Amino acid sequence: MAxxxxxxxxxxxxxxxxARSERNWRHPLRSWLGSHRASARQALRQxxxxxxxSALTVLVMTIALALPMGLSVLINQVEQLGVNWQExxxxxxxxxxxxxxxxxxxxxxxxxxxxxxxxxxxxxKELALAEFQQHSGMGDALLQLSYxxxxxxxxxxxxxxxxxxxxxxxxxxxxAAIDGxxxxxxxxxxxxxxxxxxxxxxxxxxxxxxxxxxxxxxVMANTIRLAIESRREEILVVKLVGGTDAFxxxxxxxxxxxxxxxxxxxxxxxxxxxxxxxxxTVQQVASLYQSDFALIGMPWRDGLTLVFGAMLLGLVGAWLxxxxxxxxxxxx
Amino acid sequence: xxxxDQVSKRYPNGHQGLDRLDFHIRAGEMVFITxxxxxxxxxxxxLIMCMERPTxxxxxVGGQNLQDLSSDDIPYLRRQVGVVFQNHQLLFDRTVxxxxxxxxxxxxxxxxxxxxxxxxxxxxxxxxxKEASYPIALSGGxxxxxxxxxxxxxxxxxxxxxxxxxxxxxxxxxEIMGLFEDFNRVGVTVLIASHDLPLIAKLDHRMLTLxxxxxxxxxx
Numbered sequence: 001m002a003x004x005x006x007x008x009x010x011x012x013x014x015x016x017x018x019a020r021s022e023r024n025w026r027h028p029l030r031s032w033l034g035s036h037r038a039s040a041r042q043a044l045r046q047x048x049x050x051x052x053x054s055a056l057t058v059l060v061m062t063i064a065l066a067l068p069m070g071l072s073v074l075i076n077q078v079e080q081l082g083v084n085w086q087e088x089x090x091x092x093x094x095x096x097x098x099x100x101x102x103x104x105x106x107x108x109x110x111x112x113x114x115x116x117x118x119x120x121x122x123x124x125k126e127l128a129l130a131e132f133q134q135h136s137g138m139g140d141a142l143l144q145l146s147y148x149x150x151x152x153x154x155x156x157x158x159x160x161x162x163x164x165x166x167x168x169x170x171x172x173x174x175x176a177a178i179d180g181x182x183x184x185x186x187x188x189x190x191x192x193x194x195x196x197x198x199x200x201x202x203x204x205x206x207x208x209x210x211x212x213x214x215x216x217x218x219v220m221a222n223t224i225r226l227a228i229e230s231r232r233e234e235i236l237v238v239k240l241v242g243g244t245d246a247f248x249x250x251x252x253x254x255x256x257x258x259x260x261x262x263x264x265x266x267x268x269x270x271x272x273x274x275x276x277x278x279x280x281t282v283q284q285v286a287s288l289y290q291s292d293f294a295l296i297g298m299p300w301r302d303g304l305t306l307v308f309g310a311m312l313l314g315l316v317g318a319w320l321x322x323x324x325x326x327x328x329x330x331x332x
Numbered sequence: 333x334x335x336x337d338q339v340s341k342r343y344p345n346g347h348q349g350l351d352r353l354d355f356h357i358r359a360g361e362m363v364f365i366t367x368x369x370x371x372x373x374x375x376x377x378x379l380i381m382c383m384e385r386p387t388x389x390x391x392x393v394g395g396q397n398l399q400d401l402s403s404d405d406i407p408y409l410r411r412q413v414g415v416v417f418q419n420h421q422l423l424f425d426r427t428v429x430x431x432x433x434x435x436x437x438x439x440x441x442x443x444x445x446x447x448x449x450x451x452x453x454x455x456x457x458x459x460x461x462k463e464a465s466y467p468i469a470l471s472g473g474x475x476x477x478x479x480x481x482x483x484x485x486x487x488x489x490x491x492x493x494x495x496x497x498x499x500x501x502x503x504x505x506x507e508i509m510g511l512f513e514d515f516n517r518v519g520v521t522v523l524i525a526s527h528d529l530p531l532i533a534k535l536d537h538r539m540l541t542l543x544x545x546x547x548x549x550x551x552x
Contacts, residue, residue, distance in 0.1 A: 030442055031439075031440025031441065031442065032440065034437075034440060034441075034442060034443060035437070035438075035440045038437050049425075233421075233423070234423050236421070237421050237422075237423060237434070238434065238438065239407070239410075240381070240383075240410065240415060240421065241410060241411075241415070241434055241435045241438060241482070242407045242408065242409075242410035242411035242435065242438055242439065243407060243438045244404075244407040247407075247438055330383075331381075331383050332378075332383055332384065
């Protein structure tokens with residue numbers, strides 16, 4: 001009884017927590033860890049008790065995660081391809097026919113010093129003809145010609161094509177002003193089209209991802225709400241013998257994180273397998289276009305982001321349900 | 333240990349649960365609350381547990397005015413009280429051991445000590461051999477004793493019981509009351525709500541009698 005009196009006296013001075021038994025103050029970390037271990041065990045038991053509905057929840061979450069993540073990974077990798085194409089984006093500077101070789105070298109040197117030029121390469125008319133013969137499939141027809149119809153070209157790689165063709169206009173003007181330049185041609189249309197298609201897909205994926213994340217949170221919240229309802233009696237008893245709201249909440253938060261972990265790992269596996277499966281056909285298509293482009297599979301970073309993101313979403317979804325429903329269950 | 337000062341409880345539907353109750357229970361006492369069903373016995377216990385708040389008046393437990401407790405403080409009050417319910421309130425999906433261990437798990441007792449104290453409590457109520465059983469496999473009297481073990485496992489200073497012998501035959505009832513007397517003998521304040529007058533009459537303890545929410549005998 002003396003101990004009880006001491007407890008209630010300290011309680012008057014510091015109402016919160018002071019009533020916890022003195023023993024636990026000596027092992028705060030140990031008791032905190034023990035209590036978390038108990039909560040985690042209880043979460044596992046709850047998941048294990050309803051294996052079918054748990055599996056359904058995890059699968060729904062897996063799909064909700066895999067869909068936007070898969071699209072995002074795909075778009076990222078196609079964008080990588082786009083970057084290569086951007087490097088290949090070129091401005092063709094056609095030289096007048098009467099410019100001699102020495103003068104061409106001077107022009108090349110002048111172009112290289114211009115701001116906004118990453119690289120420039122001279123392709124004189126002989127070289128251009130040889131290349132054209134090789135790639136156009138009209139080699140024989142060209143041999144019939146008595147003269148070389150192609151002009152010499154300086155191929156300019158712009159430092160940046162951000163902002164599209166319009167942003168390159170000043171450079172084009174400067175190139176055109178160089179003595180002996182016949183014509184300057186910028187062909188960025190296809191790069192711009194690709195960029196805007198990717199931007200559109202990215203936005204679509206973002207919107208889809210947002211919707212699916214909301215769906216995932218709702219699925220999680222509903223699952224946890226049902227779990228709370230199924231343990232109503234237990235929650236009442238726990239509260240009656242002095243369990244705090246935090247103690248009651250904790251196993252359900254663990255359940256949320258556990259579902260998130262399982263769904264994240266499953267989604268990762270699904271995407272890794274799916275991308276490998278898709279890669280076979282992607283490589284076939286790419287080879288038809290003389291490209292050795294291939295999907296690089298599911299990057300580790302994205303996989304880890306997926307798993308941790310899923311755990312976080314599970315936690316948030318569980319929190320949404322728990323905050324509302326645990327407080328509402330009070331013994332009376 | 334427990335003091336009621338002019339405590340009234342009126343329910344929203346107009347029912348007068350308790351009417352200006354005034355009494356004092358000292359530490360170490362064993363007290364029965366008796367009266368017809370609906371006289372306010374359960375309401376009185378619920379006020380001590382902070383499951384309900386009085387409409388007027390003040391309830392003091394262990395020198396603490398319960399009016400001053402915020403809802404965050406209530407769990408810590410309950411940890412100092414052991415409660416035995418008529419319907420046991422056991423968790424049927426857990427073993428006897430896990431049921432009794434619950435208050436210790438809640439206050440974060442280290443695992444090795446949990447085992448020691450749960451077995452001590454089960455030994456006290458004579459159910460040490462049943463620790464791995466599930467409550468469903470036990471008789472009504474055994475279930476009630478598991479409930480008692482859970483109520484005392486964390487060594488509360490105050491033990492409350494609401495009709496602890498409600499569904500038991502006279503012999504088992506006497507046995508359960510004997511257990512409460514044992515706890516009282518080692519210094520635990522015991523407060524039992526019961527309408528089993530023949531049984532209570534045989535035991536020589538203070539008796540509070542309620543009638544329609546009013547205290548008609550104080551027993552002091």
